[in-house]
Amino acid sequence: MRKREEASTRDRILAAAERLFSHLGLERATIRGIAAEAGVNIAAVNYHFGSKEALERETFGVLAERVNRDRLARLQLCLDAAGARAPRLEDLVTALVAPYLEGGPGKPGLLPQLILLLSLPGASDKSKRAVATAFDEVAARFVDAFARALPQLSKAELWWRYNLVIGATVYTVGNSGGRRLLRLSGGAADPTQRGELLQHLVAFVSAGLRGETEISTLTLPSGGARTTKGGKR
Structure with a gap:
């Protein structure tokens, strides 16, 4: 009892x-x-x-487990639907990012906020390790699925793109990125409109993943700065 x-x-x-x-x-x-x-x-x-820090970390663990369980269930549905065929990329991306959007009505999910907080330089080593390892298994499963949908890309390239996808997603869905977008756009782009946010995120992420050129084949101008007729930009 x-x-x-x-x-x-x-x-x-x-x-x-x-x-x-x-x-x-x-x-x-x-x-x-x-x-x-x-x-x-x-x-x-x-x-x-x-401590409050330990409570934040524990809350992060509960949310991470919930999101991971949801993502893996969605991923399995995508793979089952595809069968022997390559899964549809947009379906995989939706399975990956949609659970991050879950929060209260009109609010972004809490998990991205906690990821950003616990990744800050001032966070404890325990908190940073919690963030670093919470999604490892899920990441590997999604990269394997992306490899089926994008066989033209190397595994190394897919890992680069997966990491960039997560960075964009966490910032966009988190409170700081969402508030800034709402302010900069004068309310025209409202990330509290969850369906619209998901549509834009899935479209953007899918386009980034689908790019057929391996980054290693690109040649940047000297100094790494892109130039145009009008000069540097």
Whole structure:
């Protein structure tokens, strides 16, 4: 009975942390507020997690597991539908990025925010390792699937492109990138419109993955700067 009660308390704290992190942001959500949201005292939060940083990392782990499970299930559906044929690239990309968009109504998913936070220079080594390894198996599965859809590309090239895809996705879906896009576009490009965001993201990512030229075959101008008739840009 005691173990069940402790597990229930821990789960309630994690659920409360996810809600407040999503609603208030990582900086404004406090241990006191999370404890109140969970219906426990601050001592219970400290007992189960020890610090706000540890609670953020644990919340990241729960979200990462949920997203990975969703992505792999979607990936398997794509592969089953394709059978012996090459899977459709846009379907694979949707399976990869769509779970990142899941959050509250009108809000981007919390996971990209946590990935950015825990990757910052000031984050602990434990937090950085958590980010670095949480998606390794899923990444390998998707790169293998991309290799079936894009047989003209080498595995090394696909790994480069996969890494760039994740960087673009995390920034675009995370709060910082989303707020900046909304501000710069004067509201014309609204990332809180989840369906529109997904359409643009899938189209952009698919085009980047599908490019037939291996980067190793490109020759940049001297100094790496692209030039035009009007000079450098």
